[in-house]
Amino acid sequence: MEKDILTLGIESSCDETSVAIVKNGREVLSNIIATQIDIHKKYGGVVPEIASRNHVESISYVVKEALKKANVTLEDVDAICPTYGPGLVGALLVGLSTAKAMAYASRKPLVGVHHIEGHIAANYITHKELKPPYLCLVVSGGHSHLVHVKDYTKFEVLGKTRDDAVGEAFDKVARTIGLGYPGGPIIDKLAKEGTPKYNLPKTHFENLDFSFSGIKTAVINFVHKEGENININDLCASFEEAVTSILIENTVKALYELKIDKVAIAGGVSANSYLRNKMEEAGKKNNFQVYYPDLVLCTDNAAMIAAAGYYNFMDGKRSDWNLNAVPNLKIGE
Numbered sequence: 202m203e204k205d206i207l208t209l210g211i212e213s214s215c216d217e218t219s220v221a222i223v224k225n226g227r228e229v230l231s232n233i234i235a236t237q238i239d240i241h242k243k244y245g246g247v248v249p250e251i252a253s254r255n256h257v258e259s260i261s262y263v264v265k266e267a268l269k270k271a272n273v274t275l276e277d278v279d280a281i282c283p284t285y286g287p288g289l290v291g292a293l294l295v296g297l298s299t300a301k302a303m304a305y306a307s308r309k310p311l312v313g314v315h316h317i318e319g320h321i322a323a324n325y326i327t328h329k330e331l332k333p334p335y336l337c338l339v340v341s342g343g344h345s346h347l348v349h350v351k352d353y354t355k356f357e358v359l360g361k362t363r364d365d366a367v368g369e370a371f372d373k374v375a376r377t378i379g380l381g382y383p384g385g386p387i388i389d390k391l392a393k394e395g396t397p398k399y400n401l402p403k404t405h406f407e408n409l410d411f412s413f414s415g416i417k418t419a420v421i422n423f424v425h426k427e428g429e430n431i432n433i434n435d436l437c438a439s440f441e442e443a444v445t446s447i448l449i450e451n452t453v454k455a456l457y458e459l460k461i462d463k464v465a466i467a468g469g470v471s472a473n474s475y476l477r478n479k480m481e482e483a484g485k486k487n488n489f490q491v492y493y494p495d496l497v498l499c500t501d502n503a504a505m506i507a508a509a510g511y512y513n514f515m516d517g518k519r520s521d522w523n524l525n526a527v528p529n530l531k532i533g534e
């Protein structure tokens with residue numbers, strides 16, 4: 202029997218302070234998430250300086266809770282894996298500095314993790330049988346990428362957004378309609394009561410890139426022009442339909458190009474029920490298997506970071522004390 206490997210993940214790239222312990226990259230022993238959503242709600246979005254300060258206040262407690270809940274000590278942990286990018290620099294630094302201090306004091310290896318690779322790895326926790334290669338559609342508040350996951354630590358970006366990320370479009374549309382922050386879950390709920398009867402523009406490119414600012418602007422202009430006459434539920438359904446059809450079209454195109462029959466969805470927007478259903482429908486029609494993480498693992502959390510950290514650790518990756526926060530870190534770097 203090989204020894205179990207425990208990784209401790211730390212996530213603080215945006216507005217969640219989270220620490221988790223994961224066994225062998227797949228089994229969550231603890232996943233403590235302190236969310237700041239209620240604090241940022243009144244500003245209509247995340248305020249970076251406020252996020253950093255709240256991370257500082259929460260981090261020690263969250264670390265202690267994660268170890269306690271997993272019933273382990275720092276001594277039992279094999280590697281300490283913080284997100285070091287992409288994200289808000291001040292926010293990232295809190296988790297990264299904590300990880301460095303813990304790794305130095307306990308003489309454990311430090312393994313920096315890419316936030317998006319973490320989102321992708323969330324699927325390994327939910328689907329124990331999932332193995333590369335597969336295609337991953339990463340859709341979060343900051344990113345919209347089609348990624349060829351060639352191996353656990355080998356990625357190729359096939360297409361990405363040329364302007365807004367999908368989650369960002371959800372949040373801006375929700376703000377325009379006056380639905381509050383974050384917009385994704387609210388639009389998801391209201392759209393279930395509506396029909397996609399409003400026509401919104403869909404941008405297509407020759408390659409696998411995306412664009413969502415046109416849809417967002419069309420919704421904003423429509424709301425300003427039509428005002429009270431709009432049925433909000435129908436508008437939410439129309440917006441979701443437009444976004445989802447673009448995402449699925451490119452996904453299917455990429456699957457054919459790569460001759461792959463597995464697609465995973467990851468990131469905050471992978472929580473969207475319409476996207477999940479439509480992707481499954483497309484999978485049945487085009488013969489591909491669809492994977493997405495449990496709801497709690499879709500939005501930012503440290504279990505996904507610990508899972509990605511495990512595969513990097515097993516691959517021999519070690520970070521040194523000079524590891525810095527990289528706000529615009531590219532995937533695969």
Ligand code: KG4
Nearest residue numbers: 341342343368383385386469470473500501
């Ligand atoms: O992955 P995440 O927690 O943070 C980033 O890495 O960006 O994603 C947050 C984004 C927000 O834009 C939020 O509105 C969106 O995910 N989101 C959703 C849903 N739940 C969260 N979007 C659509 N439908 C949802 N159910």
Ligand code: ZN
Nearest residue numbers: 341469500501
């Ligand atoms: Zn994220």
